[in-house]
Amino acid sequence: MLRISRITDYGTMILVHLVASSGQVCSASDVAAGTRVALPTVQKILKLLTRSGLVVSSRGAEGGYSLGKPADTISAADILDVLDGPVAITECSHSDSQCELESHCQVGGSWQKINKAIRVALDEITLADLARPARELPVQGLTRGITRTVHRIERE
Amino acid sequence: MLRISRITDYGTMILVHLVASSGQVCSASDVAAGTRVALPTVQKILKLLTRSGLVVSSRGAEGGYSLGKPADTISAADILDVLDGPVAITECSHSDSQCELESHCQVGGSWQKINKAIRVALDEITLADLARPARELPVQGLTRGITRTVHRIERE
DNA sequence: CGCATTCCGGACTAATATGGTCCCATATGG
């Protein structure tokens, strides 16, 4: 349904937590406690974020994680690339697939346009924006028909 | 990975086929033959499209499907709503979930902004655009890192 | 009238993706 993965959702929470704690390293346990996301999941996500450079880690006792670069230089697209895989609405690239032979697949170009528009939107939002408590935004009614996917609700 | 479902992908092909055959009704078999998508799948998708009004059907011998309204009045968002479910990047709406209590979930507002941007992009593209053979667009290198998801390739 | 054709509705199975957990290795500081 064109939605991001739960991992990405958690990942942004984790990153926001690191933004709030910038200056000090956080262990995975700290992050888990702060975000209420299960520890093993936090560990998994932090590893992914570390490998990509969005966060840096120090090992050993007194080790932990901290943000790898300023929050306003990390875009939502960066986060999605790391945790959700590259954004690709669709890709009809195989040059000799049957659908091409049928000459009914000229659709690709327009999907690319859509893909670009999404990409731009994701590039413009930074982690700093996400961390900003924009709690009560005027939700201008454009989320018509959104189903409650209800992420992040651990039944405790 | 923020990608549309295969059903939606096939669905656009089917709709484009109907656009190309506008004026005459097409049976499900016709569409399957024209698009090279397996017949049962075509039937399933055409049912969904019919129920939503994007295509109209006539039953009985000599029956079939045709476009329900002009191609330039059907947006990509319409198609996605029908075949992919409503577009909802994420929804953190549950008012008393733990993550809210932790005050780390102020992320919602920004996701809504992204959601809106995507919505706009999807609203602006019409089926007529998708049907237009824009085969050789200058793919301006903005699909960096796209993995080849390679839909639509039946191994025959 | 009866039959072939074609859509209608839904059930069902199989394949795939995702989420989540766990284990062992490695590094580090006290």
Added chain:
DNA sequence: CCATATGGGACCATATTAGTCCGGAATGCG
């Protein structure tokens, strides 16, 4: 040298998605 942490990956459970199939109802034609 031991407690604390991360690093890397295997692993299984579950949810989602794809895809198929079947019986039923409508319609046109001989």
